[in-house]
Amino acid sequence: MLLIDKYAYFNRLKHIHPVEKMTFALFLLLFALTVKDTIVSLITFAVMSAFIILGAKIPLRYYIKLLLLPGFFLLSGILTIVISFASIKTTTPHVLWSVEFGYWKLFITENNIKIATKLILVVLSSISCLYFLTLTTPVNAILQVLRKLKVPQLLIEIIEITYRFIFVFLETALHIYQAQNSRLGYMTMKKWLHSLGLLISSLFINVFKRAKELTIAMDSRGYTEDIMYIDDNYQYSAVNWIIITIIIASIVAVYLLFGGTL
Structure with missing residues (x-):
């Protein structure tokens, strides 16, 4: 048995109805991907990580290892965004670093850093949502929900x-x-x-x-x-739905009030 599959069957949130966990994770995932806001992504990542580590009691070291798995692909994409390539005659504002090679130059701008930071946070928030679902919900429970959804x-x-x-x-x-x-x-x-x-x-x-x-x-x-x-026999919980609604409403409210400020 894979360790990630073992944690899906033996965690503190295993008894929660899979519909509740799927609704919570997928809504935050889609919302973070849709708005692509720095604050929303940061809050989503923090909330999901807290549920994974503190709620489901998944070891922090193992969770960090899982986050490092897509790190290579993320790093390769970030480098192409952060580092720009242009002619030496091209005027670029707000340059933080540059190096010249003959008639060409490599440079990093403030805008590149902002775009890369936003991309990193969006990816981390999306990955944390998926890890929350896979680390707390067995595959057969997810398939059970899919069957009910026809x-x-x-x-x-x-x-x-x-x-x-x-x-x-x-x-x-x-x-x-x-x-x-x-x-x-x-x-x-x-x-x-x-x-x-x-x-x-x-x-x-x-x-x-x-x-x-x-x-x-x-x-x-x-x-x-x-x-x-x-x-499997799962029971819906009114308390869980209230918590999910409060968290989702809070994140949406934060986006409406402070979205786009960073």
Whole structure:
């Protein structure tokens, strides 16, 4: 079991109805992406992080590691925004830093810093909303809500089977890696590349084999088009809805009063 999946099943907010958590997370996610306001993004990130760390009791160190995962992609995008490239004759106002290379120059302006800061906060707020949902709500509970929303059954089954095969991939890859490593398959760079190629090819072969076995198992149990589920029993809470409404209304009010000031 992945650690992120383990926390989804064993956290202090696991008993809360998934509709409440999905409504809360998705509304703040869409609102932050729509307004793209610095204050809203900062508050959303702080609120979601507080619920994850203090409410669900997810370890702070693990949460920081999760935030670092998209850091490379965010950094690569930020660098292209912060650093500008232009002719040396081009006049640029409010330059904070510049360096010249012949007839060209690299420079950073105040506007670039503002745009990059806003982008970082919007991304962090969006990621925190998604992490709140994935760290506090099991996948089967999310699919249960999607079924009640009349999402096409085929799409739900594809999501569930894809999620299942994530674990199949990881388990198979781990077993192959351990077998190769025990035979000193990663001692040198040449052996490392050779073993990695064998691992990838063996991984796909084994996964396709497991997929065929899964199809045979489902057909032998009378599978036609629908998979029958036993839904978990959740109870709505008026207190939770009041808290969600207050938080959402407060963030919207902050945006209406102070939006665009930063």
